[in-house]
Amino acid sequence: MAHPIRSALAIAVSAALVAACGGGGGGGGGGGGKGPKADGTVKNVPLASGFDKDGEFSWGYTIEASSLDPHRGTSGFDQNWLFPVYDRLVYAAPDGILKPMLATSWEAAEDGGSVTLKLREGVTFHDGTPMDAAAVKTSLDRARDDESVVKSDLATIQDVTVADDHTVRLALSGGAGAILGALADRAGMIISPAAIKKGGLDTHPVGAGPYTMVDHKQGDRVDYGRYGRYWDPSVQRVAKMTFRVMSDDQTRLNALQAGELSMALIRQNQVEPAQRMGLNVLAGESPTFYAFTVNNARKPFGDRKVRLALNLAIDRKAIGEGLLDGFCTPQIQPWPSTSWAYDEKLGAGLDKWPHDPARAKKLLAEAGYPKGFTFTALTSQTTGIAAVAEAVQAQFAKVGVTMKIKLVDASQKTRMFDVEKSADAALISYSPTPDPQGVLDRQLLPGAAGNPGRKASDEVVRLAGEAGDALDPDDRAPVFHKIMAELIDYVPHSVPICMQQRTEAFRDGVSGLAVNPAGSRDFRGVAVTKGG
Amino acid sequence: MPDPANTEPSNAPALTIEGLRISAATEHGRVDVVDDVHLTLRPGRITGLAGESGSGKTVTGLAVLRLLAEPTLRVESGRILLGDLDLARLPRGELRALRGRRVSMVFQEPMTSLDPAFTVGTLIGEVLRRHLGMDRRAARERAVELLDRVGIPEPEKRVDSFPFQLSGGMQQRVLIAMAVACGPDVLIADEPTTALDVTVQAQILRLLRSLTDDGMAVLLVTHDLGVLAEHCDDLVVMYAGQVVETGPVDDVLAAPAHPYTAGLLAAVPSTARRVERLATIPGTVPPPHLLPAGCRFVARCPHAAPVCEEPVTLEDAGGGRSRRCARAAELDLEGVGR
Amino acid sequence: MAGYAVRRLLTAVPLLALIGFGAFMLTFMIPGDVAATIAGESATPQRIEEVRRQLGLDDSALTQFGRWAGGVLQGDLGTSMIHRIAVTQMIGERLGVTVSLVAFGLLIAVLVGVPAGLVAGLRPGRWTDRLVTVLTTLGLAVPAFWLATILIIVFAINLGMLPATGFVPITENPLRWLESMILPGLAIGAASAADVARQSRSAVAETVGRDHVRTSRAMGLRPRSVVGRHVLKNSGIPIVTVASLQVERLLGAAVVVELMFAMPGLGQLTVSAVRARDIPTIQGVVLTIAVVVILVNLLVDLSYAWFNPRLRKR
Numbered sequence A: 001m002a003h004p005i006r007s008a009l010a011i012a013v014s015a016a017l018v019a020a021c022g023g024g025g026g027g028g029g030g031g032g033g034k035g036p037k038a039d040g041t042v043k044n045v046p047l048a049s050g051f052d053k054d055g056e057f058s059w060g061y062t063i064e065a066s067s068l069d070p071h072r073g074t075s076g077f078d079q080n081w082l083f084p085v086y087d088r089l090v091y092a093a094p095d096g097i098l099k100p101m102l103a104t105s106w107e108a109a110e111d112g113g114s115v116t117l118k119l120r121e122g123v124t125f126h127d128g129t130p131m132d133a134a135a136v137k138t139s140l141d142r143a144r145d146d147e148s149v150v151k152s153d154l155a156t157i158q159d160v161t162v163a164d165d166h167t168v169r170l171a172l173s174g175g176a177g178a179i180l181g182a183l184a185d186r187a188g189m190i191i192s193p194a195a196i197k198k199g200g201l202d203t204h205p206v207g208a209g210p211y212t213m214v215d216h217k218q219g220d221r222v223d224y225g226r227y228g229r230y231w232d233p234s235v236q237r238v239a240k241m242t243f244r245v246m247s248d249d250q251t252r253l254n255a256l257q258a259g260e261l262s263m264a265l266i267r268q269n270q271v272e273p274a275q276r277m278g279l280n281v282l283a284g285e286s287p288t289f290y291a292f293t294v295n296n297a298r299k300p301f302g303d304r305k306v307r308l309a310l311n312l313a314i315d316r317k318a319i320g321e322g323l324l325d326g327f328c329t330p331q332i333q334p335w336p337s338t339s340w341a342y343d344e345k346l347g348a349g350l351d352k353w354p355h356d357p358a359r360a361k362k363l364l365a366e367a368g369y370p371k372g373f374t375f376t377a378l379t380s381q382t383t384g385i386a387a388v389a390e391a392v393q394a395q396f397a398k399v400g401v402t403m404k405i406k407l408v409d410a411s412q413k414t415r416m417f418d419v420e421k422s423a424d425a426a427l428i429s430y431s432p433t434p435d436p437q438g439v440l441d442r443q444l445l446p447g448a449a450g451n452p453g454r455k456a457s458d459e460v461v462r463l464a465g466e467a468g469d470a471l472d473p474d475d476r477a478p479v480f481h482k483i484m485a486e487l488i489d490y491v492p493h494s495v496p497i498c499m500q501q502r503t504e505a506f507r508d509g510v511s512g513l514a515v516n517p518a519g520s521r522d523f524r525g526v527a528v529t530k531g532g
Numbered sequence B: 001m002p003d004p005a006n007t008e009p010s011n012a013p014a015l016t017i018e019g020l021r022i023s024a025a026t027e028h029g030r031v032d033v034v035d036d037v038h039l040t041l042r043p044g045r046i047t048g049l050a051g052e053s054g055s056g057k058t059v060t061g062l063a064v065l066r067l068l069a070e071p072t073l074r075v076e077s078g079r080i081l082l083g084d085l086d087l088a089r090l091p092r093g094e095l096r097a098l099r100g101r102r103v104s105m106v107f108q109e110p111m112t113s114l115d116p117a118f119t120v121g122t123l124i125g126e127v128l129r130r131h132l133g134m135d136r137r138a139a140r141e142r143a144v145e146l147l148d149r150v151g152i153p154e155p156e157k158r159v160d161s162f163p164f165q166l167s168g169g170m171q172q173r174v175l176i177a178m179a180v181a182c183g184p185d186v187l188i189a190d191e192p193t194t195a196l197d198v199t200v201q202a203q204i205l206r207l208l209r210s211l212t213d214d215g216m217a218v219l220l221v222t223h224d225l226g227v228l229a230e231h232c233d234d235l236v237v238m239y240a241g242q243v244v245e246t247g248p249v250d251d252v253l254a255a256p257a258h259p260y261t262a263g264l265l266a267a268v269p270s271t272a273r274r275v276e277r278l279a280t281i282p283g284t285v286p287p288p289h290l291l292p293a294g295c296r297f298v299a300r301c302p303h304a305a306p307v308c309e310e311p312v313t314l315e316d317a318g319g320g321r322s323r324r325c326a327r328a329a330e331l332d333l334e335g336v337g338r
Numbered sequence C: 001m002a003g004y005a006v007r008r009l010l011t012a013v014p015l016l017a018l019i020g021f022g023a024f025m026l027t028f029m030i031p032g033d034v035a036a037t038i039a040g041e042s043a044t045p046q047r048i049e050e051v052r053r054q055l056g057l058d059d060s061a062l063t064q065f066g067r068w069a070g071g072v073l074q075g076d077l078g079t080s081m082i083h084r085i086a087v088t089q090m091i092g093e094r095l096g097v098t099v100s101l102v103a104f105g106l107l108i109a110v111l112v113g114v115p116a117g118l119v120a121g122l123r124p125g126r127w128t129d130r131l132v133t134v135l136t137t138l139g140l141a142v143p144a145f146w147l148a149t150i151l152i153i154v155f156a157i158n159l160g161m162l163p164a165t166g167f168v169p170i171t172e173n174p175l176r177w178l179e180s181m182i183l184p185g186l187a188i189g190a191a192s193a194a195d196v197a198r199q200s201r202s203a204v205a206e207t208v209g210r211d212h213v214r215t216s217r218a219m220g221l222r223p224r225s226v227v228g229r230h231v232l233k234n235s236g237i238p239i240v241t242v243a244s245l246q247v248e249r250l251l252g253a254a255v256v257v258e259l260m261f262a263m264p265g266l267g268q269l270t271v272s273a274v275r276a277r278d279i280p281t282i283q284g285v286v287l288t289i290a291v292v293v294i295l296v297n298l299l300v301d302l303s304y305a306w307f308n309p310r311l312r313k314r
């Protein structure tokens, strides 16, 4: 007879095993092959002529949205599910340039103390409520309340005021440029005020985007249908979209092959198999970084020589191009090459922090550790980061430093490293916000959640304030280049190893695709041909 | 082939077995376990089938209903005649229609021979419905009558009992009720009372006797000389797979014609009342693969002579008797009085 | 019989309490911090602490269990910490998938396993018996995920006959439900069918040699009733027992197969809940499964009494 305790245990154990083996959200597992293999992939697919206006686009992704409420969802990958429904105030185009969306124009005050946004007229939410300044205020205020997960993105907003029906003014404590970047992401998604009042946004999103949510089967799929009163019908190139949850990597490939999906996230080691099946592969900056981070308030990481030595011990090329098959670009800049903040002159920067074990050893000796030292690094078991950690471990061993690896859950890493500050170091993967300011806010500045040691270069702190004020990327870029130079000199507690590429396979006939600079999936303007 | 009991030509046999040979697959290859068996069952009469363990009684009985564990056991030759029908050659389907309807069988272990998962009413009813096409209600009513007929008290209540709720004797009555439900011509009862205690044994045997009143012929396999003497009309004695003697019980017991029969009787101190198993004769029955070409009893026979080395046939001795002994004419064997 | 069922259900209550408690304590051993997950990626340590307080995660495990158990007694399984949806609603949506899958697997196991066991057991040693033995050995050796892979490649991708992923509720479209069940059902049902076949074979082989089966034959019953009524009913207990054990096996296999076929079932829910350390959801699933298994066991026990009247006296 089946015993209930045994059965309950059996399913729990099966589940735990599957949970341990499966991948996380956007992270990519590494294959064991040699040399870059990113051949035959494309970075974007221009719109094909003769696409099917009644077509249906379906996409398979690893994890479902934790919630369809932009302000409440706990996962950093929720926005993928939200983009079709929610238009943002500002649109971050694939080239990283901010363009009008619900806001048609914006202007910063001379003193940088506020930004004024002009709103698009004649726009209505899916429930018929007009999109106006009051609605924007309601939405932004909600995005800044205590329960909001995007609160910190809007931390510089002091107040939102309705100037007239279609004008809102954001009073800022600084960082006018940075705030616009944030408004292109989840924090800038504008929700129908009537729907906020009604509640139920976790499962019934109501925005002003090109598609309405038609059906939501938790753990399975979200179906979207074309919104008839959308302000820009030219981007509504398919009649229906379906996003499906398929946490198993092979399953997504199967579904693509069987024609049950138009497109799906694939792992880097699936690129070749997918191409052999006749699928096309989109590969581009994701940008999810693999990074090595220490608590610089703990010994011996407060010492710049030690941090530099560890940096020189890491062989970024071997990891990105060898271990990860060329699907992780080795670089030391913490933003993608597509970002305006990226310093083209510096490039990957591998000459600044070259792989130089001999010099690393010398530095360690100078710092008083001729025989090296031992420390423990946390790493998550849910993404490909574990393989990277092992490679780093071997590279450190070559300079006499013993790094013990402790596999923990991502949330446990947050608890031990960020909150309790009880861990020496961690190998992490992080996705910056569309605006490079986010990297500073979340990782590098003394108050950043990812900086438990609370130490940073004073010069970086000063420059960060300066960089946030300007609105125009052209004005901000030079400041970010200076920040980068200062980071190289200071050697911060957190340094990138390589930047992952996002890989997606798609069937013939899918077009109008481009890689979103924030690494998230916005299928705005996607099209399919008949039978595609 | 002689017909060993053809004394009353007017009384046609219910079942006749002629020259039955059955082989079994053993570790010594395929050997005959029953050979040249002849017997006749007559309506209204109980024929006792006696013989030491392993002599082939059960196999013979099973062969009549073709219930042998094939392919291990197989009828090699011979005829089993039920009227004009040769049961040994009848197509399976036709044979099945006869089983339980014209020829039935009752087994030794009532406890295990009844399906424990059904009520006795269902079990009996099933036979009635199969052969007589009765509906559920009629079958049930008839089952109650049958239970009453076989002497089960409170039949209306018992009809809903499961076998395990009945005693061994009651179970055997239920089996008999199933077997005779359709009024068969022939009932083969393979040691139906061995597993039961003495008083119950007598009741069951009296029941069998009463059932022959309607003309049913019974083949009663038994080890028990007391049973033979008291409850049977005719006797068939088997030894090592062969019939060695047949005849009316009283005649055979008074004057056995085969040394084996005499040996059996001699080994019993008194058949009066006391119930004894067929007794020990010195020596053992040879196993089927080591049988001599001549008389199979020769090694144990006090009267063995060179003539016994030759094959012996079953001979008609008149008076409804037959025997398989080369020296039968010369010997004067001692029997028992009643 | 009804009284017996009620008594059995009552004794299940403390068992459920024990399971609930055990599962609750086990979830505390899952590494991770749900508060950190909920607070989001950019949350400050202060915010994380605040979330902990709000969710009552700073209370002792026992206090938390008490609060949860109190809710359960009032029929409230709580709200998913991650999805902020009532656990009963989530489980309700998922249960149909897993129950369909397990029932379908069980159906395949019984419809294939019992006849195969019957054919083999009625004539032990024959070529049919040997064939069944080979197939059962194979069936038990092949893991569900492997079989699923083969089935998908052949029937979904190459032949395009059946879907490779997804689930359609039976209420929405029975035909498409059936189509969506066939491959995953076969994948998880194969090992069970093999197990059922093996056990049925030995049960039937044993029963067929029993005296009462010979009696049925001697009474002239047709093979159909001899086998279908007498042999099967008397082999019923071991067959039903092994079939009920399949529920456990199938539930375990369903976790993997649901993922492979992208079916939103309980297994998938459990995986994501364990991953996120979403205690109310994990607890809800564990309780649901325990109740299902207890009900299955009760049905099995009641069926024993039907197969073997001797047990009815209890």
Ligand SMILES: Nc1ncnc2c1ncn2[C@@H]1O[C@H](COP(=O)(O)OP(=O)(O)OP(=O)(O)O)[C@@H](O)[C@H]1O
Binding pocket: B024, B025, B026, B033, B051, B052, B053, B054, B055, B056, B057, B058, B059, B060, B069, B072, B073, B288
């Ligand atoms: N299934 C079988 N396979 C092989 N040999 C068998 C089988 N059944 C019976 N025999 C053999 O056939 C012979 C006759 O057996 P049978 O059971 O008919 O004897 P019996 O006279 O009924 O004995 P008992 O008084 O013990 O019941 C024996 O030698 C026995 O070993």
Ligand SMILES: [Mg+2]
Binding pocket: B057, B058, B059, B190
């Ligand atoms: Mg016998």
